[in-house]
Amino acid sequence: MPSTVEVDFSRTARTYSGRIPYFQEFFDKVAVATGLDRESFVLDLACGRGEIATGLARHCGEVLGIDKSAEMLTSGRVPANVRLLRADLNSDAIDIPRPASLVTIGRAVPYLDPKIVIPFLDSATREDGAVLVCAAAIWKDVAWLEAYLALCRRYRRRQAAQGFAGRAFFRNSRWKLTRIISTRATIHWRPERLYRNALSHENLVQGILADQERFVQELKKILAPHKDEHGNISFQAMSWGVEYRRHAD
Numbered sequence: 001m002p003s004t005v006e007v008d009f010s011r012t013a014r015t016y017s018g019r020i021p022y023f024q025e026f027f028d029k030v031a032v033a034t035g036l037d038r039e040s041f042v043l044d045l046a047c048g049r050g051e052i053a054t055g056l057a058r059h060c061g062e063v064l065g066i067d068k069s070a071e072m073l074t075s076g077r078v079p080a081n082v083r084l085l086r087a088d089l090n091s092d093a094i095d096i097p098r099p100a101s102l103v104t105i106g107r108a109v110p111y112l113d114p115k116i117v118i119p120f121l122d123s124a125t126r127e128d129g130a131v132l133v134c135a136a137a138i139w140k141d142v143a144w145l146e147a148y149l150a151l152c153r154r155y156r157r158r159q160a161a162q163g164f165a166g167r168a169f170f171r172n173s174r175w176k177l178t179r180i181i182s183t184r185a186t187i188h189w190r191p192e193r194l195y196r197n198a199l200s201h202e203n204l205v206q207g208i209l210a211d212q213e214r215f216v217q218e219l220k221k222i223l224a225p226h227k228d229e230h231g232n233i234s235f236q237a238m239s240w241g242v243e244y245r246r247h248a249d
Helices: 010-018 024-034 051-057 114-124 145-154 192-199 205-210 212-226
Strands: 041-045 062-067 082-086 100-106 125-138 175-189 233-246
Touching (some): 010 192, 051 062, 051 100, 114 125, 125 175, 145 212, 192 212, 205 212
Parallel strands (some): 041 062
Antiparallel strands (some): 125 233, 175 233
């Protein structure tokens, strides 16, 4: 099993809204694929600001989001049927109201201890329920993406955590990959939003803020050829989820 990575996300709470958003069509697909209805209970682990919880709220009766960062939990708004709980999934004993029809984890798998979290999933998920490891990202064929990523790598203070899709995390467990649910669509952003996107990554924020002016200038050069007549950047992005379900031993 992979070792966990200890990361403090409190520094990125104010800029986390700069992340690539999840598309509502993605949540609609997830609800159909996993059979959510108004009676369903959804558990969102390492929920951050509650983006996934909010996206699924219209499709179920109740969502409980859990995260250890008070700064992240208080930096967003959630619907009335979403409750956010501060707890450390790697150490705290957590009581949930009932087993969940669906458990979601958004890009947090490398920060979770499988020795603790997998047994929790076993008890916190209905036997016919699913775990969905989610992410949203710029589509790989976007013309300026490689230059943008190369710029970000120069400001990286530590290696980004690996294994977001959960394959290594669930290896040797009863949880097996069953399918991938995805949606692709076009985003229209002001170039400045890509700066906020970079600041939303905890392994970049310290380095960028230490050399902010140069980063912004180089980012402008990368994006300049791709702006439309209104000064916006249009690009494809993808929301995806890797579904795991329990198989018999």
